[in-house]
Amino acid sequence: MGEFFDLKYESAVDRMAREGVSRRDFMKFCTAMAAALALPASMAPKIAEAIETRKKPVVVWLEFQDCCGNTESFLRASKPTVAEIVLDVLSVDYHETIMAAAGHQAHAALDGVVKNLKGQYIAIVEGSIPMKDGGVYCCIGGRSAIDIAKTVCGNALATIAVGNCAWDGGLPAAAPNPTGAVGVGAAVPGITLLNLPGCPMNAENLTAVVVHFLTFGTLPACDSKGRPLFAYGKRIHDNCERRAHFDAGQFVRSWGDDGHRKGWCLYEMGCKGPSTFANCPTMRFNEKTSWPVQAGHGCIGCASDNFWDTATPFYRRLPNVPGFGADATADKIGVGVVGAAAGAAIAHGIGRLMSGKKDEETSTNRREEG
Amino acid sequence: MSANTMNEKIGSQRRVYVWEFPVRLTHWVNVAAITALSVTGFMIGGPHVHSVHTEDFAMGMLRFIHLLAGYVFVASLLVRLYWAFAGNDFASWRHLFPFGRPKACSVSENLKYYLFMGGQPPFAVGHTALGGVFYCVICVVYIVMFTTGFALHQQSIYPAFAKFMGGWMWCSLPLQTVKLVHHVSMYAIIGAVVMHIYIAMYLDRAEKNSLIGSIFDGYKILTGRERC
Ligand code: HEM
Ligand code: HEM
Numbered sequence: 001m002g003e004f005f006d007l008k009y010e011s012a013v014d015r016m017a018r019e020g021v022s023r024r025d026f027m028k029f030c031t032a033m034a035a036a037l038a039l040p041a042s043m044a045p046k047i048a049e050a051i052e053t054r055k056k057p058v059v060v061w062l063e064f065q066d067c068c069g070n071t072e073s074f075l076r077a078s079k080p081t082v083a084e085i086v087l088d089v090l091s092v093d094y095h096e097t098i099m100a101a102a103g104h105q106a107h108a109a110l111d112g113v114v115k116n117l118k119g120q121y122i123a124i125v126e127g128s129i130p131m132k133d134g135g136v137y138c139c140i141g142g143r144s145a146i147d148i149a150k151t152v153c154g155n156a157l158a159t160i161a162v163g164n165c166a167w168d169g170g171l172p173a174a175a176p177n178p179t180g181a182v183g184v185g186a187a188v189p190g191i192t193l194l195n196l197p198g199c200p201m202n203a204e205n206l207t208a209v210v211v212h213f214l215t216f217g218t219l220p221a222c223d224s225k226g227r228p229l230f231a232y233g234k235r236i237h238d239n240c241e242r243r244a245h246f247d248a249g250q251f252v253r254s255w256g257d258d259g260h261r262k263g264w265c266l267y268e269m270g271c272k273g274p275s276t277f278a279n280c281p282t283m284r285f286n287e288k289t290s291w292p293v294q295a296g297h298g299c300i301g302c303a304s305d306n307f308w309d310t311a312t313p314f315y316r317r318l319p320n321v322p323g324f325g326a327d328a329t330a331d332k333i334g335v336g337v338v339g340a341a342a343g344a345a346i347a348h349g350i351g352r353l354m355s356g357k358k359d360e361e362t363s364t365n366r367r368e369e370g
Numbered sequence: 371m372s373a374n375t376m377n378e379k380i381g382s383q384r385r386v387y388v389w390e391f392p393v394r395l396t397h398w399v400n401v402a403a404i405t406a407l408s409v410t411g412f413m414i415g416g417p418h419v420h421s422v423h424t425e426d427f428a429m430g431m432l433r434f435i436h437l438l439a440g441y442v443f444v445a446s447l448l449v450r451l452y453w454a455f456a457g458n459d460f461a462s463w464r465h466l467f468p469f470g471r472p473k474a475c476s477v478s479e480n481l482k483y484y485l486f487m488g489g490q491p492p493f494a495v496g497h498t499a500l501g502g503v504f505y506c507v508i509c510v511v512y513i514v515m516f517t518t519g520f521a522l523h524q525q526s527i528y529p530a531f532a533k534f535m536g537g538w539m540w541c542s543l544p545l546q547t548v549k550l551v552h553h554v555s556m557y558a559i560i561g562a563v564v565m566h567i568y569i570a571m572y573l574d575r576a577e578k579n580s581l582i583g584s585i586f587d588g589y590k591i592l593t594g595r596e597r598c
């Protein structure tokens with residue numbers, strides 16, 4: 001894989017020595033990564049070796065219609081950790097938010113990577129790509145997002161779509177989707193693509209993908225929607241620490257009530273954990289500090305498709321019924337349907353009492369004849 | 371299909387064996403299963419149980435009963451499906467479609483009668499034409515119900531099996547949408563049951579042919595006015 005790796009940066013070992021990360025911490029990290037990727041613990045030394053010896057793959061990070069949240073997640077402003085150093089083995093040659101270069105200089109860097117490292121760099125995309133009206137709704141340096149994505153992702157070794165917007169259009173694609181926003185997969189079909197949905201994605205999962213790539217030279221196994229199975233193969237509800245309260249029937253019924261203070265299940269408060277697949281409960285965020293449900297807020301389903309449209313309202317269990325007002329819950333409509341049926345039956349019964357007498361008489365007469 | 375099958379004369383009344391045992395069995399198994407499914411489903415989806423102790427298993431139990439009843443329901447539907455081909459003419463799948471009936475027994479004649487626009491009670495030996503269409507719609511709702519049910523179940527233990535049982539039909543939809551369809555369809559079934567029971571009681575009185583009795587013992591009384 002020779003020139004694919006950039007040699008001008010210091011190695012991970014040197015970097016760790018300089019940052020004061022102990023060998024022990026490093027091995028702990030490698031074991032945690034093996035666990036995250038559902039690999040046996042015996043893989044940890046292999047992972048360590050890969051991180052120590054493999055050189056940095058060149059990465060360009062594109063931002064389109066985004067809020068920069070995944071960049072924030074990626075940069076996690078805390079003390080240098082092992083994970084951060086691993087992510088630093090990525091040689092990020094282009095990243096609008098964090099690169100020092102600007103303007104023509106920055107574009108030259110991007111063009112340089114695409115031209116000189118064709119088929120050898122990794123493109124990370126954050127944000128959705130507007131397709132409407134020739135893609136005019138997002139232009140960078142005079143080029144439309146779709147144009148940039150086609151060249152950059154089309155020539156990359158692999159593309160990683162981080163966050164929900166780059167996966168399925170996310171917030172910009174929420175109804176009525178004024179800019180015709182789509183994710184990378186829809187905008188540039190046919191490329192080697194890995195999706196890390198979530199709003200934002202969990203940087204820990206990006207780290208694990210990178211570690212997998214360094215160790216095996218391939219992207220991890222994915223589901224039919226291009227999400228790595230190690231991160232999106234299990235349901236939140238099935239790994240949630242509040243699940244015992246769900247099974248018991250102990251639910252938070254309003255914010256701050258007794259159950260809420262006791263850490264009961266957030267099902268009734270609209271938790272979307274039962275229909276969301278992600279490893280938040282086990283991976284957690286910010287060096288495993290916490291995750292939404294642990295912090296007392298229901299899951300909003302941010303890793304599921306079109307969640308702004310399908311997982312809303314966030315504080316109700318079921319979506320609104322299309323075509324009815326926001327206050328019409330499925331149950332209200334259902335009671336209306338059953339009520340209408342009962343009403344029709346009652347009205348019919350009364351109608352029969354008033355007009356049906358004659359009918360019954362004829363029927364009796366006929367029977368006697370028959 | 372006039373009253374030429376299995377006529378019997380009992381005293382002065384002639385009876386006909388309309389609903390064979392599998393038809394009656396599956397009818398009442400369905401009634402029991404749907405009742406259990408609706409009660410537990412309503413508790414799962416709406417106003418919830420509220421336990422005091424974490425050792426309780428109230429929600430777990432509700433879900434267990436719901437799934438158990440779901441399997442019973444599907445098994446019963448399979449038996450009825452088989453009987454739609456193996457059973458007598460009255461049980462045939464053909465009655466789900468209102469074609470090939472004489473004008474006097476058509477859906478429009480049935481409707482006229484129910485809407486007090488003249489006409490006679492249907493006096494059908496088996497299903498009425500309108501009844502057949504009604505059961506056809508019910509069948510569709512049943513299918514929606516158990517396929518969405520299995521699509522939801524797919525989240526947990528046996529994804530491959532649940533997919534095979536119809537979950538695949540909803541794979542491309544977000545789970546929240548599937549849940550909504552599953553939830554709303556419950557009310558469609560309950561609404562249909564209300565109409566069904568009312569019409570059964572109504573026709574039973576109008577036709578005096580032991581219609582309601584027939585779904586218990588299988589026999590309808592022939593009034594001599596059967597048209598189809
Ligand atoms: C959950 C409730 C119920 C459902 C879903 C239901 C559904 C059905 C279906 C699908 C049939 C067609 C039978 C077949 O060909 O297999 C049927 C027939 C029948 N049911 Fe029910 N039923 C319910 C409850 C009841 C109850 C409580 C009664 C008693 C009043 C009743 C009385 C009848 C009668 C008399 C028939 C035969 C009439 C005909 O098919 O023309 N049903 N029911
Ligand atoms: C007449 C038939 C049925 C009725 C009326 C019914 C009703 C319901 C209702 C109202 C819910 C709650 C939905 C929500 O708001 O989340 C539910 C959930 C569910 N139903 Fe059914 N259901 C029926 C049949 C089935 C069948 C055949 C299955 C398949 C085995 C099934 C599996 C499920 C599952 C897995 C859930 C989700 C439970 C959970 O979230 O823990 N249902 N059902």
Ligand code: SF4
Binds near residue numbers: 237241243265271273
């Ligand atoms: S808090 Fe949410 S994910 Fe956790 S058990 Fe309750 S419903 Fe499931």
